[in-house]
Amino acid sequence: METQKGQESPKREWSLRDFEIGKPLGKGKFGRVYVAREAKSKYIVALKVIFKEQIEKYKIQHQLRREMEIQTSLRHPNILRLYGWFHDDERIFLILEYAHGGELYGLLRKTNYLSEKQAATYILSLTQALAYCHEKNVIHRDIKPENLLLDHEGRLKIADFGWSVQSRSKRQTMCGTLDYLAPEMVENRPHDYAVDNWTLGILCYEFLYGIPPFEAESQTDTFKRIIKVDLSFPSEPQTSAEAKHLITRLLVKDSSKRLSLQRIMEHPWIVKNADPSGICK
Numbered sequence: 001m002e003t004q005k006g007q008e009s010p011k012r013e014w015s016l017r018d019f020e021i022g023k024p025l026g027k028g029k030f031g032r033v034y035v036a037r038e039a040k041s042k043y044i045v046a047l048k049v050i051f052k053e054q055i056e057k058y059k060i061q062h063q064l065r066r067e068m069e070i071q072t073s074l075r076h077p078n079i080l081r082l083y084g085w086f087h088d089d090e091r092i093f094l095i096l097e098y099a100h101g102g103e104l105y106g107l108l109r110k111t112n113y114l115s116e117k118q119a120a121t122y123i124l125s126l127t128q129a130l131a132y133c134h135e136k137n138v139i140h141r142d143i144k145p146e147n148l149l150l151d152h153e154g155r156l157k158i159a160d161f162g163w164s165v166q167s168r169s170k171r172q173t174m175c176g177t178l179d180y181l182a183p184e185m186v187e188n189r190p191h192d193y194a195v196d197n198w199t200l201g202i203l204c205y206e207f208l209y210g211i212p213p214f215e216a217e218s219q220t221d222t223f224k225r226i227i228k229v230d231l232s233f234p235s236e237p238q239t240s241a242e243a244k245h246l247i248t249r250l251l252v253k254d255s256s257k258r259l260s261l262q263r264i265m266e267h268p269w270i271v272k273n274a275d276p277s278g279i280c281k
Ligand SMILES: CCc1cccc(CC)c1NC(=O)n1cc2c(c1)/C(=N\C(=O)c1ccc(N3CCN(C)CC3)cc1)N=N2
Pocket: 025, 026, 027, 028, 032, 033, 046, 048, 080, 096, 097, 098, 099, 100, 101, 102, 103, 146, 147, 148, 149, 159, 160, 163, 164, 165, 166, 167
């Protein structure tokens, strides 16, 4: 945590005794996430509890280690902080930034779809976070609405460790949904940074229409629609030509032809609609 003067607190050894545990935020295959309060500073965090026997069982120690090292090294306003971690005999505890606003997915479900200003603001935040990740050679953040949180001011936070912990409020199709995967991913071809540009196109469409563009009854049909880039825009709700232009320039099968992150930030729809502060009231 930052101390009052805002400089980093020294790397100290944390333990469960340092925290008062609150209500569970979600649960799943590897463990649960709770609200927690650090006893001395009263600082609110989210505590992700992962069971060691689950990690041994699924042989993912190194993946977890890599994800934790990446997450600890990332410092960006739109990426959820991992402050530190500790463990006891049977569990590993991740001390995470607490996002008071909950899941963006919840907001999307409640309002069906977002305004162009809100959608553009979140796409800009995601683009800036991804540009930062790509600078640090981190690709393929698993960005789908279920992995996006909102802080107390409504600022977007990418909250994934590439670590699927299923929580109650997640879509059933969540586990293994193909909706967000680029053609090169679903065709199991080598993928690079440009998969994230594709996913930004998917999310922009879903923010504006409330459903991902290639949604279909079965995974096989979604698969077919993705590799065909079978993209069409519903007549409702009305969206601007610029918004459709941006989506069309991202959902391109040839990954080298997708709009770059820099060009997304300069796109007329983003420049006109996004709130640079990342907060759109
Ligand atoms: C939930 C466990 C899980 C499974 C899979 C992936 C992820 C990453 C998003 C997670 N979450 C995770 O790691 N999380 C790390 C987190 C975190 C989750 C979180 N907050 C919440 O989950 C949350 C949810 C609802 C909330 N509401 C308050 C306002 N109300 C009106 C509505 C409810 C407020 C906060 N803060 N850091």
